[in-house]
Amino acid sequence: MASPSIPDDPLEWIATQLSDPACKCSLGGFGAVGMFAQDADAEVALKDHAIVVRAAGATLRIERGANIRLVAFETISSDSLSWNHGVAICTDQSRLLAAQSDCLRETGPDKSAIDEADRHVPCFAAGVASQQMRVLLRIADNDLLHALRHHTGLNFFALPASVMELLARSPVDWIVETPAGRLEFRQRLTSQSPNMPCPVFIDRDLLASGLTHARGIAMLPGWMPCGYIFPPHPARAAPGMPKHFDEREHLRFQEILDRFCIAELVSLKRQTEADIAAGTTVMQPLKTRHETDIVRVVLRQRLAMGHGAGLEPWMEVFDRPLLEAVRKRPDASNG
Numbered sequence: 171m172a173s174p175s176i177p178d179d180p181l182e183w184i185a186t187q188l189s190d191p192a193c194k195c196s197l198g199g200f201g202a203v204g205m206f207a208q209d210a211d212a213e214v215a216l217k218d219h220a221i222v223v224r225a226a227g228a229t230l231r232i233e234r235g236a237n238i239r240l241v242a243f244e245t246i247s248s249d250s251l252s253w254n255h256g257v258a259i260c261t262d263q264s265r266l267l268a269a270q271s272d273c274l275r276e277t278g279p280d281k282s283a284i285d286e287a288d289r290h291v292p293c294f295a296a297g298v299a300s301q302q303m304r305v306l307l308r309i310a311d312n313d314l315l316h317a318l319r320h321h322t323g324l325n326f327f328a329l330p331a332s333v334m335e336l337l338a339r340s341p342v343d344w345i346v347e348t349p350a351g352r353l354e355f356r357q358r359l360t361s362q363s364p365n366m367p368c369p370v371f372i373d374r375d376l377l378a379s380g381l382t383h384a385r386g387i388a389m390l391p392g393w394m395p396c397g398y399i400f401p402p403h404p405a406r407a408a409p410g411m412p413k414h415f416d417e418r419e420h421l422r423f424q425e426i427l428d429r430f431c432i433a434e435l436v437s438l439k440r441q442t443e444a445d446i447a448a449g450t451t452v453m454q455p456l457k458t459r460h461e462t463d464i465v466r467v468v469l470r471q472r473l474a475m476g477h478g479a480g481l482e483p484w485m486e487v488f489d490r491p492l493l494e495a496v497r498k499r500p501d502a503s504n505g
Contacts, residue, residue, distance in 0.1 A: 199302030
């Protein structure tokens with residue numbers, strides 16, 4: 171049953187999440203993504219046509235006309251004891267972007283800019299693109315504009331070092347554009363940061379893989395993730411930084427999972443939780459990776475909550491890495 175605290179409108183739900191500074195958001199595709207980290211002063215505006223969120227140095231816009239569907243998930247972490255969670259911001263595959271050149275090219279004024287004042291500023295496609303996203307550079311600096319125009323047609327990663335150095339120390343707007351919306355980063359230098367790192371994470375191998383998302387995430391057929399919402403994790407302050415288990419944050423995400431997860435998977439999770447609580451005999455191995463991972467997440471969450479009694483037979487069948495990690499813990503003898 172859907173929680174009454176979760177609105178039916180996807181944009182309204184996203185706006186609610188992004189009003190929480192502890193919630194993170196990313197936009198992009200598999201291999202090229204921008205991470206939007208709002209702060210306590212972030213401005214969240216839900217309009218008829220879009221949600222616009224402004225934070226220090228970045229602005230996010232998600233379009234209402236993008237036919238947004240939210241898909242919640244939980245997956246296994248690489249650290250043997252934990253798990254990941256999030257909500258994919260998806261659009262239907264009819265909105266896939268057209269094939270893009272892998273070379274730098276000028277695209278003209280940025281008519282899709284979030285702020286009207288930027289819509290006359292020249293823009294370049296960096297050649298970093300997939301069906302989910304493309305990376306753009308909005309350039310107002312004359313020296314950088316001249317340098318990029320001189321090197322159009324080159325692969326972005328083959329640009330001369332002098333151009334890349336100029337890019338790092340010039341005022342630039344980095345843009346991640348997707349069918350769901352766009353994320354704009356304003357790169358502005360200060361005396362404390364004479365060179366700015368690229369605010370868009372780019373992994374060329376992942377881009378070349380042709381995948382649209384990590385294999386551990388179950389996705390609905392016909393839908394494509396263009397970004398993610400990451401509500402606070404109940405057992406981690408940040409990747410690699412465990413914290414005391416927060417039951418309220420856990421229950422809050424379980425409501426989200428019940429509302430937005432693929433129905434068969436969340437049903438399996440609730441049945442597994444009930445079976446373990448009732449002391450039912452361990453079920454037989456499951457057919458798919460996503461089904462198995464749901465059971466593994468249940469085991470890891472019960473351990474994090476301090477409910478480890480009776481889990482060993484389940485770990486023997488479904489999560490040997492977890493079982494080995496538990497046996498190595500100093501408190502293993504206390505079971």
